[in-house]
Amino acid sequence: MTKLVDGEDFSIIAKNKICYVTLSSPSTRNAISLRMASIMQSICVAKESNESLFEKFLIDQNCHLIVLQSDVEGIFSSGGNLIELQKNPAEVCHHYGPSIRAFCQLLHNFKIPSLSVLAGPSYGGGVEIALATDFRWSIGKNCDFHFTQTKFGIPPGWGGSLRLSELCPQLNPKKVSALILGKMKLDLSQMLYMGLVDKEFQNKKACMNAIEDWVNQISDCPKSVRDDLLDRQSFHNFQELEEYDIQTFNKYFLKDEHKKKIADFMKNKKKK
Numbered sequence: 001m002t003k004l005v006d007g008e009d010f011s012i013i014a015k016n017k018i019c020y021v022t023l024s025s026p027s028t029r030n031a032i033s034l035r036m037a038s039i040m041q042s043i044c045v046a047k048e049s050n051e052s053l054f055e056k057f058l059i060d061q062n063c064h065l066i067v068l069q070s071d072v073e074g075i076f077s078s079g080g081n082l083i084e085l086q087k088n089p090a091e092v093c094h095h096y097g098p099s100i101r102a103f104c105q106l107l108h109n110f111k112i113p114s115l116s117v118l119a120g121p122s123y124g125g126g127v128e129i130a131l132a133t134d135f136r137w138s139i140g141k142n143c144d145f146h147f148t149q150t151k152f153g154i155p156p157g158w159g160g161s162l163r164l165s166e167l168c169p170q171l172n173p174k175k176v177s178a179l180i181l182g183k184m185k186l187d188l189s190q191m192l193y194m195g196l197v198d199k200e201f202q203n204k205k206a207c208m209n210a211i212e213d214w215v216n217q218i219s220d221c222p223k224s225v226r227d228d229l230l231d232r233q234s235f236h237n238f239q240e241l242e243e244y245d246i247q248t249f250n251k252y253f254l255k256d257e258h259k260k261k262i263a264d265f266m267k268n269k270k271k272k
């Protein structure tokens with residue numbers, strides 16, 4: 001196990017090719033503090049053209065998956081830290097929003113998949129953080145999204161509005177605005193229906209087992225195939241993507257590794 005961030009309320013640890021980002025601030029229901037945001041800025045903002053400390057950590061630790069989780073019972077995150085935002089002047093909080101946005105953008109844009117494990121509800125910016133990852137898996141029934149930003153006279157500011165339209169193409173910008181203006185709540189059934197939650201689990205053990213199995217399957221894939229598949233995200237034009245998929249398929253089709261894996265599969269079938 002290797003630690004990038006070892007805070008009491010916010011940690012980033014790599015273990016068995018999984019990077020665990022854990023929120024653990026029971027006293028604020030996992031609100032994102034100024035200190036957490038400052039750490040996010042220091043590890044997510046790249047200096048010059050180099051990779052950020054977080055990206056270097058993920059590469060050096062050979063991580064295949066980023067898991068964003070809460071270890072506070074009954075909450076994922078309560079979003080912006082209202083107490084700190086109330087008592088600090090704007091100039092002290094100048095980097096707060098951009099730092100958290102950089103963290104959310106890295107979760108979404110870095111080449112390996114990212115997953116939020118939702119075992120409790122999220123509020124305001126906490127929803128936006130949960131939306132930043134590629135996938136969301138729920139544990140139990142209470143993982144509601146509460147869009148409370150306008151309760152505080154502010155629109156979402158950590159990328160959540162755009163992510164909603166990306167994840168739910170049926171939610172055009174006008175519908176996203178209407179949802180936020182309504183301070184709406186989405187419950188698990190709605191989130192499953194909208195594709196905002198990708199898998200549901202009855203308990204934490206089942207969810208963690210599924211995460212480990214996913215990473216084992218990723219590890220089982222030859223590195224070059226894994227890297228080529230992960231490079232798909234750099235294409236945004238479907239025609240270029242189709243050409244890339246055909247090119248990479250032909251790169252491996254009936255080559256030695258492909259033939260060997262077919263032979264191993266057939267040999268194991270005979271043993272059964």
Ligand SMILES: CC[C@H](C(=O)O)C(=O)SCCNC(=O)CCNC(=O)[C@H](O)C(C)(C)COP(=O)(O)OP(=O)(O)OC[C@H]1O[C@@H](n2cnc3c(N)ncnc32)[C@H](O)[C@@H]1OP(=O)(O)O
Nearest residue numbers: 027028029031078079080081082083123124125126148157
């Ligand atoms: C763009 C982002 C945007 C922004 O930055 O403006 C935001 O994210 S605004 C914040 C959006 N968050 C919310 O709307 C959630 C506000 N909190 C609540 O609604 C409740 O606290 C809840 C539902 C999270 C928990 O309710 P519960 O009854 O279980 O407990 P308490 O309300 O007594 O809270 C316990 C304890 O936690 C502190 N707390 C809760 N939320 C926050 C927060 N967002 N920031 C700081 N501290 C928070 C609360 O003050 C209590 O502390 P205590 O010392 O025990 O009084």
